[in-house]
Amino acid sequence: MRDVAIVAFAQTAHSRTSDELSEVEMLMPVLHEVLDRTGLKTADLGFVCSGSSDYLAGRAFSFTMALDGVGAWPPVSESHVEMDGAWALYEAWVKILTGEADTALVYAYGKSSPGELRDVLTRQLDPYYVAPLWPDSVALAALQAQALIDAGATDERALAGVAARSRTDAAANPYAQLSGPAPMGDYVVRPLRRGDCPPVSDGAAAVILAAGDTARALCARPAWIRGLDHRIEAHSLGVRDLTESPSTRLAAERAGAFARPADTAELHAPFTSQEVVLRRALRLDDDVTVNPSGGALTANPVMAAGLIRLGEAAARIHRGESDRALAHATSGPCLQQNLVAVLEGEGHAA
Amino acid sequence: MPEVLTAPLVVEFPFTRSLGPVQSAFLTGLRARTVLGVRASDGRVVVPPTEYDPVTAEEIRELVEVGTTGTVTTWAWNARPRPGQPLGTPFAWALVTLDGADTALLHALDAPGAESVHSGMRVRIRWAEERTGAITDIACFEPYDSEPGRQPTAHSGEFADTDTETNADTDANADAGPVTGIIAPARLDYTYAPGRAQSRYLNALVDRRTVGERCPACRKVYVPPRGACPTCGVATDEQVEAGPNGTVTTFCIVNIKARNLDIEVPYVYAHIALDGADLALHARIGGIPYDQVRMGLRVAPVWTEGARFPDHYRPTGEPDADYDSYKELI
C-alpha cells in the first residue's frame, strides 16, 4: 500500500453567520491558503474531491458553484460526496492508493446559518416513521445523553467538564468560534444545556494529500495516514445501544488505532455526551490529549467539521506537537456513521 | 461598500411516499389503533417494523401485533417545541419499547414536567382522533401505570375495512383499505445570501446599469459575476460596465408554460453576449415575433418600473452581428 500523507491544512475563521459571502467567496481563500502552503497550483493536482450538502444551502446542485473557486481549467479529475469532507478525504486517499494520482486537494464547506440547522437535520431521518415528527438534532443527542447518564457513564457535571475543557483549549485556536470560560446555560433539550451543544457555524476547510516522496517534498513533517476506515450502523435509534459506538470501534480496529497508543485525538463530537461515547469506543485514557483545537463544540461548520478534525490532527503532527494522532469524523443522528484515521509523523517530535 | 443582499428562500413540497408491504401494514395498523412489529432473523421483534433486518440485512416479513403500552428506555425534555413536532406544549422526547417489542419507537411523551419523567416509566399510546395511516396517528405517549408482559401475537397485516371499535362518527379513520402511501409535507425556510460580487451586480441593476467584473488574471469580464473567475479560481473585483446592448448568441423557443412562471408562451429564451462581456447572460427576447429571432440579432434591454431585471431584450434595429464575432461566446 502506498504511503499517503496530509501535507497541508487550512480553514476559515468560523462564524455564526457569513451573510456577506457566497459559498465560493467563503471557500476560496481557504483553497488559496492550502495550495500556497505546498506551492501547488490547481493544474498540478492529481485529484480534487469535496464534501457538502444541498440541504444546508437550500439549493440543488449547490456544489457546482463552489467548483468556481478551484479554477478547474484545464478540466480536473474531480468528484464530490454529499457527506462530510472527511469522506471526501477518504475517496481521495483511495484514488492515490490506486496510483492514478500523487496529490489531491480535498475541501468541504458548510453554511449552517441560512436555514434552521436543527430543523434541516431532521430531513436526514427515516422519512416514514421519524422525519414527520421533526425531532431535531439536539433532541436526538439529548436522548443519547440521558441514556449515558442512566447507564452511569457520565453525569451533567462531567459533561460540563468536557465543555469547559473544550472552550479553554479553543482559546489557543484562532479559527474557533467560541472560546474561554462560559456558563453552561439553560437546558436546550434536557439533559443537554447550551454549553453541551455546538454553535451554529459557517465555515470551510481544505487539505492537501500527497504520496511518498512527493509528500516529503511538500511538507517538512508529513502526517502519514497509517490507517483510515469508516463504518455505518443501523439507522433507527430504537435498534441501537446509544451508549456505545460499535462502528467507531470497528473503524478504529480496521485503521490500526489500537496497535499503539496515540498521544492526541481529534474527535468529531458536536455534543459533550458524544465525546463520552467516543472515548469509550476508542479506549482513550487520560494520557491522550483530546480535542486540543476545542473540537466541534467550539466551531461546527456542518459538512466540514469532520474534515477539520483530520486537518487539526495533521497540523499538530506538522508542527511537531504530536507523533501519533487519531482523527475521527461522524455523520448521521447519534453517531450513526464514523470514520477513524491514524496519523503519524516520522521521528520524534521535539 | 454597498449593501450586501439577503432574501428569504422557502423550499417546500408535499412529498408523496409509497410504503411497500411492511410499512403499509404498520401504518394501516395505526389507523386501526393497532401496533405491528416484524420478527427479525434472530427472533427479536422490531417496532416500528423495518423491511430489512438491521443486523443481517435479510428481508423480514413476519408481522406480529404488540401492545399499546410500553416502557421508556431513554428520554429528553423539550421545553420549547419546534414547528412540526407532535405537541405544541413542553413534552419529552422518548424512546419507548412497547410491550412485546424488543426495540424502541421514537415519539413524544406528554407529561407535566421533566421531574415526572424517568427511564423505565410506563406509558401508553394516546391515539390521534383523526387517523390517516401515518406515524402521527400516534398523537403521543402518556404516563400509564400497567404491568409489562404482553407477548407478541401473529398478525396477517390485513385489517377489516371497518373499525369495529369506533362509531360511525369517527369512521373517517377506517375507510378504504390498506394505506399504501403517505403525503409528507416539508417546508424549510432559508435566508439566501448571494454574496459580495452578486450584491454589487444587483445593486447596480437598480440604477439600470449592468456591471460585470474582470478577472485580474485572465482579464475576462463576467456578467453576472459570481465571486470567482471560474477558470482562474481567484476573486473578480474590478468592476466593468457592460452593455447595455448585446448580441443573441443562441436561443430556444419555449412552448411549454412552467408552473409559477408568469410568461405567455411561446417566448424566446436567449443567450445574450452584452457588449464588453466575455460570457453570455440569459434573458427573454420580446418586441419581435418569436419565429423571427435569430442568432446574431442585436438587442437592447427593456426596463419596467420597479423591476430588478430588464423585463426582456428587444431588437435594436442594428444589422445582425457576424457569426465569427460571437461564435466564441456561444
Added chain:
Amino acid sequence: MPHNERLMPHKEPVAVVGIGQTRHVAARKDVSIAGLVREAAQCALEDAELTWADIDAVVIGKAPDFFEGVMMPELYLADALGAVGKPMLRVHTAGSVGGSTALVAANLVAARVHGTVLTLAFEKQSESNAMWGLSLPIPFQQPLLAGAGGFFAPHVRAYMRRTGAPDTVGSLVAYKDRRNALKNPYAHLHETDITLEKVQASPMLWDPIRYSETCPSSDGACAMILTDRTGAARSPHPPAWVHGGAMRSEPTLFAGKDFVSPQAGKDCAADVYHQAGITDPRREIDAVEMYVPFSWYEPMWLENLGFAAEGEGWKLTEAGVTELDGDLPVNPSGGVLSTNPIGASGMIRFAEAALQVRGRAGAHQVDGARRALGHAYGGGAQFFSMWLVGAEPPQN
C-alpha cells in the same frame, strides 16, 4: 507535479460480476425508497450468486436530495443495503453521478482496499416532481425557465448552426432509441407503435427540441457488484473487466466554454482510451451507452468522444451507424431517452456497457461485443464520467 510513471504501482484489475436493475417506470407505488434500491441490489447479488455477507463495502449515488426530500438518504438506506458494520460512501456529481459512483467503487477494488463492493444508484422521482427539483427558486435570479430542456436547447441550436446538420437528425435518434427500448424489458418507455412520423409530429417544447426527443422522469435503481481477480474467478457468469475509467470536471459557466463539445468530455475520453490502449475508438469499440437526455446529444457526444470528427457526428446517426445493427451501436438499451431515474441514469449506462461485453444484454445484445463504453455527464455539461469495459481481463 509531473505524473510519475515510475511510482505508479500496479492496480488490481476490477471485474463486474453482478448487475441488477429495477423495471423502470414513472412511479413505483408498490415499494418504499428502501424497497426500490433493495430490488436492484438483490438482482445484482443473484446475478453474481453472492450474498449480503460477501459484500465488503457499499458505494451509493444519486442526484440532489431534494428529489426525494431526504437529506443524505444513505443513512436511512444503510439497513436495506446490508451496509451495517460496513463502509458506506455517498457520491453526488449531478447527472454524471451514476457513473462516478461506479468509478469510486471500482477504485476501492483497484486500490485493494476491498475485495468485493456493491455499488448502486437510484432516483425515486415520483416522491416529488422533477421539474420542481430541478428548478427550485433562487432569490435574485430572474425566473425564465423550468426543467432542463430549456437549458440545453440553445446548445443544440448552436450545434446545428455549427455543423449544418439537418433538423431531422434529432428525430432519428429518438426513433432509434425508442425502438431499442422495445427490446429491453427494464426500459421505462415501451412505445410499441412508435414511428418516425410520430416523433417528427410531436410538439416542439423547447424549439429545436421536440417532446419525443426528451427523456421521461422515472423511478428506478441500478446496482453492480465489482470485485477483484479472486472474486472474478468465482463468478458464475463471464465478468466484464474495467479497462479504463475517469472523471473530468470543468466550471459550470466560463468565458470560452464550449457547450457543444466541452473540453472536460474530450479529456475524460482521452484518459479512458489511454488507459485501455484504444487509439481508434470508432473501430475498436463495439457498443456505446452514452448519456443522451435530449436526442441531439447523440451526434454531439459522438464528436466529443472521438467517434467522429468535429461537425461529422450527425452523419453517423443519419447513416444508421448508431443503430442496433449498425457498425457502432449507440444506446442499444434505449438509453436515457427511454429511461431516466436521474441519479441512476449514469450507472445504467455503465451497467448496460458491461452487460454487452458479458453477452448478457438479451434482445438488445450487440453481436460479438468485446469492448463497450459507458458514459455519463451532468451539471451544465461540466461533469463527465466514463468507463471502458471489455470481455477480456486488462492487459497490463
